[in-house]
Amino acid sequence: MIYIFVGPPGSGKGTQAKRLCEQLSLAHLSTGDLLRGAIAQGTELGLKAKAFMDQGALVPDDLVFGLLKEKMNQSQAKGFLLDGFPRNLPQAKTLSELISTESWQLGKVVNFSIPSEVLVKRLVGRRSCPGCGSVFHVETQMPRVAGVCDQCGTALVHRSDDQESVIRRRIDTFLRETAPILEFYRVSGSLVEVAADQSPVQVSEALLKVLRS
Numbered sequence: 001m002i003y004i005f006v007g008p009p010g011s012g013k014g015t016q017a018k019r020l021c022e023q024l025s026l027a028h029l030s031t032g033d034l035l036r037g038a039i040a041q042g043t044e045l046g047l048k049a050k051a052f053m054d055q056g057a058l059v060p061d062d063l064v065f066g067l068l069k070e071k072m073n074q075s076q077a078k079g080f081l082l083d084g085f086p087r088n089l090p091q092a093k094t095l096s097e098l099i100s101t102e103s104w105q106l107g108k109v110v111n112f113s114i115p116s117e118v119l120v121k122r123l124v125g126r127r128s129c130p131g132c133g134s135v136f137h138v139e140t141q142m143p144r145v146a147g148v149c150d151q152c153g154t155a156l157v158h159r160s161d162d163q164e165s166v167i168r169r170r171i172d173t174f175l176r177e178t179a180p181i182l183e184f185y186r187v188s189g190s191l192v193e194v195a196a197d198q199s200p201v202q203v204s205e206a207l208l209k210v211l212r213s
């Protein structure tokens with residue numbers, strides 16, 4: 001079974017995926033995390049991807065899909081939660097073909113619905129753990145020790161694409177390239193909406209309700 005989280009940058013997809021995957025027995029696959037992993041390892045793919053990510057643009061489809069498919073093939077999981085994939089119509093169509101080739105089933109596609117003005121504040125204050133991928137916020141979700149990950153003790157970083165000018169370009173990219181996939185999944189009957197401008201606990205409850213229904 002494949003579930004998909006769609007939403008603009010900062011809407012809380014990663015936060016919720018990390019909270020819910022264990023409860024739902026799903027493997028969390030974030031294409032953003034996979035790309036940042038490739039950058040950290042200094043691979044050729046990572047170097048190519050970084051230039052696009054620093055501009056707030058999408059990384060070319062073939063690079064992202066190759067990385068995702070490799071990870072899916074290595075996994076023994078019975079279900080996947082895709083966070084940040086697909087991000088445009090060609091990716092959505094490629095994923096549909098893969099689902100049908102592998103005889104998987106598409107579960108719910110959740111749209112994290114949220115006003116754009118909330119996103120910049122969330123992302124400017126976000127601090128991310130390069131070790132385990134946990135996310136924090138300097139005002140609303142502070143780690144126990146400033147600058148240190150609660151889960152694994154790694155020093156937290158401010159992502160290079162979490163500067164206001166890049167955040168605004170990422171939001172534009174979402175509206176221009178990713179929002180059209182919502183109609184694609186609405187037509188197929190898979191799309192559900194969750195209000196993401198609530199507390200993390202309330203968003204988790206709403207997600208559990210729709211994902212288990």
Ligand code: AP5
Pocket residue numbers: 007008009010011012013014015016030031032033035052053054056057058059060061064083084085086087091122123125126127135136137140141161170196197198199200201203
């Ligand atoms: P990616 O890493 O996927 O970034 P994104 O989609 O822009 O999403 P974010 O990680 O920024 O936000 P999120 O929704 O996960 O929010 P979070 O939970 O962290 O992609 C990065 C780049 O990689 C892209 O720009 C692109 O270049 C490339 N890329 C990735 N996938 C690609 C693809 N498929 N194709 C092509 N290119 C691709 O929360 C944000 C903050 O808000 C945190 O501080 C958190 O503490 C706080 N917060 C979370 N929930 C709440 C809440 N309910 N209330 C208050 N605060 C909250």
